[in-house]
Amino acid sequence: MIEFAGEYYDGKTSRLYPAIITVYETILTLKCADFSLDIPLSNVTIDPTVGSARTVIHLSDNAEIHSSDRDAIRRLEITLKSATPENLARHLENKLLYAAAALIVTVAIIASLLRWGLPSLAQYAATVFPTDTEAKIGAETLETLDELYLNPTTLTVHRQKELLEHLKLICTTQECPPFELLFRNSTTIGANAFALPGNKLIITDQLIDKAKHDEEIMAVLAHELGHVKQKHIVRMMLQSIGSGVILVMVTGDISNYSDLAAGIPAILLQQGYSRDMEDEADTFALETLLKAHIPPHRFSDILMRIDPDTNTSSTLFSSHPDTKERVKAFSR
Amino acid sequence: MSIPKSYPFIFTGSGGEYFRIWIVNLALTIITLGIYSAWAKVRTNRWFYGHTLLDNTPFSYLATPMQILKGRLVAAALLIAYTITSSVAPMIAGLIMLGIMIASPWIIVMALRFASRQSAYRGLKFNFIGTVGEAAIVYLLLPVLSFVSLGLALPYTAYRQVKFLASNYVYGETPATYDGSLKPFWGVYLIALGLLFIPMGIFAYGIFSAYQLSTMGMPKELIITAISSLILVGLISFYLIIPILIAFIQARKANLFYNHLVLGTVRFNSTQRARDLIWIYISNLILIAVTFGLFIPFAAVRLARYRSEHLNLLSDDLGAFATQARENISALGGEISDLFDMDIGIA
Numbered sequence: 001m002i003e004f005a006g007e008y009y010d011g012k013t014s015r016l017y018p019a020i021i022t023v024y025e026t027i028l029t030l031k032c033a034d035f036s037l038d039i040p041l042s043n044v045t046i047d048p049t050v051g052s053a054r055t056v057i058h059l060s061d062n063a064e065i066h067s068s069d070r071d072a073i074r075r076l077e078i079t080l081k082s083a084t085p086e087n088l089a090r091h092l093e094n095k096l097l098y099a100a101a102a103l104i105v106t107v108a109i110i111a112s113l114l115r116w117g118l119p120s121l122a123q124y125a126a127t128v129f130p131t132d133t134e135a136k137i138g139a140e141t142l143e144t145l146d147e148l149y150l151n152p153t154t155l156t157v158h159r160q161k162e163l164l165e166h167l168k169l170i171c172t173t174q175e176c177p178p179f180e181l182l183f184r185n186s187t188t189i190g191a192n193a194f195a196l197p198g199n200k201l202i203i204t205d206q207l208i209d210k211a212k213h214d215e216e217i218m219a220v221l222a223h224e225l226g227h228v229k230q231k232h233i234v235r236m237m238l239q240s241i242g243s244g245v246i247l248v249m250v251t252g253d254i255s256n257y258s259d260l261a262a263g264i265p266a267i268l269l270q271q272g273y274s275r276d277m278e279d280e281a282d283t284f285a286l287e288t289l290l291k292a293h294i295p296p297h298r299f300s301d302i303l304m305r306i307d308p309d310t311n312t313s314s315t316l317f318s319s320h321p322d323t324k325e326r327v328k329a330f331s332r
Numbered sequence: 333m334s335i336p337k338s339y340p341f342i343f344t345g346s347g348g349e350y351f352r353i354w355i356v357n358l359a360l361t362i363i364t365l366g367i368y369s370a371w372a373k374v375r376t377n378r379w380f381y382g383h384t385l386l387d388n389t390p391f392s393y394l395a396t397p398m399q400i401l402k403g404r405l406v407a408a409a410l411l412i413a414y415t416i417t418s419s420v421a422p423m424i425a426g427l428i429m430l431g432i433m434i435a436s437p438w439i440i441v442m443a444l445r446f447a448s449r450q451s452a453y454r455g456l457k458f459n460f461i462g463t464v465g466e467a468a469i470v471y472l473l474l475p476v477l478s479f480v481s482l483g484l485a486l487p488y489t490a491y492r493q494v495k496f497l498a499s500n501y502v503y504g505e506t507p508a509t510y511d512g513s514l515k516p517f518w519g520v521y522l523i524a525l526g527l528l529f530i531p532m533g534i535f536a537y538g539i540f541s542a543y544q545l546s547t548m549g550m551p552k553e554l555i556i557t558a559i560s561s562l563i564l565v566g567l568i569s570f571y572l573i574i575p576i577l578i579a580f581i582q583a584r585k586a587n588l589f590y591n592h593l594v595l596g597t598v599r600f601n602s603t604q605r606a607r608d609l610i611w612i613y614i615s616n617l618i619l620i621a622v623t624f625g626l627f628i629p630f631a632a633v634r635l636a637r638y639r640s641e642h643l644n645l646l647s648d649d650l651g652a653f654a655t656q657a658r659e660n661i662s663a664l665g666g667e668i669s670d671l672f673d674m675d676i677g678i679a
Contacts, residue, residue, distance in 0.1 A: 009455025014653035053382025054390040064455040093352040102359035
């Protein structure tokens with residue numbers, strides 16, 4: 001039996017009835033000045049308490065009982081077993097150390113999931129990703145790029161063919177993925193080369209102009225072929241979708257302030273992903289050059305020319321590893 | 333009628349207590365990949381409501397985690413669809429965004445209705461009876477008009493939004509009315525415009541002095557350095573002025589909202605001061621930044637305490653309200669607007 005003083009509100013008016021509440025095994029009785037009520041416990045629910053905030057006992061038809069007798073409320077809560085799903089939360093809240101530890105562990109789990117779990121998953125998903133969908137995405141992206149940034153090439157058909165033949169020749173000594181080489185002119189994006197979904201390699205006239213030797217162009221294309229071979233573009237796409245979904249699920253309830261901060265690890269992780277991919281593409285390029293008996297410094301030569309001292313260029317090489325490090329790898 | 337008595341709103345929660353609740357909410361939300369966020373939201377709201385006392389009676393938050401979860405799942409599905417289509421088929425993503433924009437007045441009304449239907453005081457629920465049509469006018473049409481008129485319609489828009497909110501709340505079966513006028517809103521936005529002139533003035537001064545330096549024959553490099561450092565100062569003051577502007581407008585709008593809100597015989601007295609709120613906002617921002625977010629719960633409590641300390645209710649009989657029939661409303665509106673971060677701007 002629990003007995004306590006409280007206030008009764010009937011749910012029909014905002015009138016306060018001071019009341020003495022007694023809880024028996026199956027029934028709750030309410031004694032007010034002018035009336036008394038017997039309510040079966042099956043019609044009584046209690047909001048699980050949160051911290052020291054006052055809680056409300058709900059009766060049927062919106063009627064409420066309030067009380068500042070925390071002890072009695074707690075005992076009623078145990079009797080009604082209403083707090084079951086939130087008991088764990090309350091237990092953790094009472095022990096700050098548990099709470100902090102729980103947070104650290106979960107942040108670590110999520111971070112490693114994003115850093116290692118998601119890339120492996122994306123790598124697998126990329127191998128089973130439907131080729132025609134990928135081709136379609138690539139074609140659409142190219143269409144948009146052509147509209148906004150790219151113009152038809154100014155190279156002669158002969159020169160285009162010469163470069164294509166050269167790349168095909170290199171691919172006789174290396175296991176190249178299937179590819180489609182496309183030439184474009186663009187003053188907006190400047191000296192640049194990149195791969196699109198659907199095995200498309202795009203190279204700008206500006207990059208070709210910057211090259212002092214055709215082997216330099218081949219080195220850049222070998223790097224992009226590395227991206228195509230490892231299906232990096234599809235992997236990147238799947239990863240950014242995956243991390244976006246996970247982060248939104250996790251931060252769904254964090255207030256506006258921290259939403260901003262939550263975006264930062266996502267960006268850092270994205271850069272981490274792409275750094276790994278650049279390393280993989282560089283490795284492929286180095287292997288290709290060695291097999292084709294092209295001196296590896298061809299790659300560092302053109303890198304240095306495009307991006308002489310830093311890695312802050314906002315175009316192709318922005319997400320790439322530090323140029324100096326890469327140059328070192330290719331200067332041996 | 334007797335002389336109305338003044339009842340203060342009292343907030344009894346402490347930052348330390350909320351910190352524990354907040355950090356556990358965060359941990360469980362992360363572990364469960366977001367599923368727990370529905371419970372987290374309910375626990376948070378219950379904590380804030382239960383610590384807000386009026387006449388020694390707390391407010392009660394009635395929503396159940398399952399209600400929140402259902403809405404949240406639908407909203408999450410929409411967001412996932414948007415994220416996926418935005419990289420695969422931008423056209424469809426655009427259509428989803430457009431659909432949400434068109435539906436936004438409905439979402440806003442549903443969110444307001446849900447939030448108020450889940451709030452009760454002394455056994456009586458609140459309600460919100462604003463129409464989707466009016467929401468479309470005050471949250472879609474008028475903001476567009478403000479933009480087209482280069483901000484000239486901003487005071488009118490703010491006035492209509494405050495009025496829309498204030499005159500559509502219902503407590504029990506007593507509808508609220510709004511007896512404020514447009515005029516004070518002009519004052520608020522004129523001062524806000526004045527504040528905005530500070531960084532603009534710094535920019536203008538920078539460009540002017542750079543011009544002077546160049547006529548005096550200063551070396552080019554020096555002038556470029558001078559201009560870029562002035563642009564930096566201008567940008568910093570611009571970013572500083574944003575929280576100041578938000579705090580100023582919020583304080584003034586909250587006062588205009590509550591001081592002209594009439595609920596039967598009940599009136600309110602809100603005495604928020606812009607400079608206090610500016611101080612709270614800026615110090616909160618700095619403390620949140622240096623503690624890597626750990627100050628967030630303390631910041632929220634500080635704000636809640638300030639808001640209740642500066643709100644009084646004037647009434648001669650709090651017990652004289654009555655109720656209406658009950659209705660079920662889904663959490664969907666509330667959750668969509670939560671996930672897509674639409675600020676409904678309730679003062």
